Amino acid sequence: MQEVQRIQDELDDRFGDPPKQVWHLLAILRLRIRCRELGIDQIMLEKRQIVIRFAQGFRLNPTIRQNLSKTYKNHWFAADHVRLNIESPRILDFVEDMVEVIGKALKSSLQLQKAKP
Incomplete structure (x- = not known):
């Protein structure tokens, strides 16, 4: 999860507020990681x-x-x-x-x- 946060921070830092599709993609990535952790x-x-x-x-x-x-x-x-x-x-x-x-x-x-x- 920390890696996803780091990517999010990097995107925000380099390009400003990205389109909502990017936020949506990062949310899905977080969900996939969390699912793996939970079984x-x-x-x-x-x-x-x-x-x-x-x-x-x-x-x-x-x-x-x-x-x-x-x-x-x-x-x-x-x-x-x-x-x-x-x-x-x-x-x-x-x-x-x-x-x-x-x-x-x-x-x-x-x-x-x-x-x-």
């Missing part, structure tokens, strides 16, 4: 839904999936992926927020898995 392998759009697939070895615990389903009723949580209904015109912000939620859930799932005898 998220892929994000794609399928039939007006955002599908987030987890990396190998990352699974959501059934209890955590159930809790997420209660909190986020319009979305579908499976062991190895999540389907999000698009609820906002600010899709990137929405995905960034949900990636953080899913990342915490994956971390909790891993901790529960390690705690099992």
Whole structure:
């Protein structure tokens, strides 16, 4: 993430305020890096839904999936992926927020898995 910030600062320093497409590209780069850190392998759009697939070895615990389903009723949580209904015109912000939620859930799932005898 620090490298992306350094690139952003360098662009701003050399060229002034870049077009919003450049900021958007940097935001996507940050999101990709964050996903890799959290165990998220892929994000794609399928039939007006955002599908987030987890990396190998990352699974959501059934209890955590159930809790997420209660909190986020319009979305579908499976062991190895999540389907999000698009609820906002600010899709990137929405995905960034949900990636953080899913990342915490994956971390909790891993901790529960390690705690099992």
